[in-house]
Amino acid sequence: MMIYDPRAEEQELLKKAARQTAARLTEERWQIYAFDTLEQVAQLVRGSPLLDLACYDVTPGGSIPFLEQVRARYQETLLLLIADPSMSPMDYIRPTILASALLLRPIDQRRLLDSLSELVERYKERSSPGQEASLAVETREGTTYVPYSKIYYLEAREKKIYVRMKRQELTFYGTLEQLASQLPENFLRCHRSFIVCRDKVQKVMLSRGVLELEQGICLPLSRSYKPLFKEAP
Numbered sequence: 001m002m003i004y005d006p007r008a009e010e011q012e013l014l015k016k017a018a019r020q021t022a023a024r025l026t027e028e029r030w031q032i033y034a035f036d037t038l039e040q041v042a043q044l045v046r047g048s049p050l051l052d053l054a055c056y057d058v059t060p061g062g063s064i065p066f067l068e069q070v071r072a073r074y075q076e077t078l079l080l081l082i083a084d085p086s087m088s089p090m091d092y093i094r095p096t097i098l099a100s101a102l103l104l105r106p107i108d109q110r111r112l113l114d115s116l117s118e119l120v121e122r123y124k125e126r127s128s129p130g131q132e133a134s135l136a137v138e139t140r141e142g143t144t145y146v147p148y149s150k151i152y153y154l155e156a157r158e159k160k161i162y163v164r165m166k167r168q169e170l171t172f173y174g175t176l177e178q179l180a181s182q183l184p185e186n187f188l189r190c191h192r193s194f195i196v197c198r199d200k201v202q203k204v205m206l207s208r209g210v211l212e213l214e215q216g217i218c219l220p221l222s223r224s225y226k227p228l229f230k231e232a233p
Helices: 008-025 038-046 063-073 109-127 176-180 223-231
Strands: 002-004 033-035 053-057 078-083 101-104 134-139 142-147 153-157 160-164 169-173 187-191 194-197 201-205 210-213 218-220
Touching (some): 002 008, 008 033, 008 053, 008 109, 053 063, 053 109, 078 109, 101 109, 134 169, 153 176, 176 194, 194 218
Parallel strands (some): 002 033, 002 053, 053 078, 078 101
Antiparallel strands (some): 153 160, 153 194, 160 169, 201 210, 210 218
């Protein structure tokens, strides 16, 4: 979860409520990032972490255009907006923002807990492995379920596994050999360092040893794995 709120007292209230809600409704350990400047938020986003939930203050100058840019990368993040009653709803109720919930100042703790509880329940429903086949990834923050349908490829690099999605990347320790037996049949080894989702491949260039995926992504195709893609539908 990410929290952006320049008001120190309010930010502490949000962090406390987020921890309480996570402990009450989930068995996972939540990583909570809390910031009071847009520069800090931008630095976090550049690292492309997974963001399941976000609480975001839209009142500071420049916060709404910046949020629209972040939202383009994090389209599935459940978003709780914080606003002042003096603001026009037209400023932040936009299709480019798509808030899941809204809190108007002064923030009431009961309403805050209710809003966060609703967001966490929605997150649980969406991320439940029973809803969609997912890859369970164990990190220091707990277990993250990544739907197979959202994975483009997995890369082994620097003793870590990088799971690439459309606009996000998740990193954890492991090997491709360990993962190979867990992945569905549409995930194929294309290189000693890569496993690719066949459904995301748009073009197979056997002569060049290259796979072209959606989003303009290109992956190497080793000679030893070319027969898999010749035979794959």
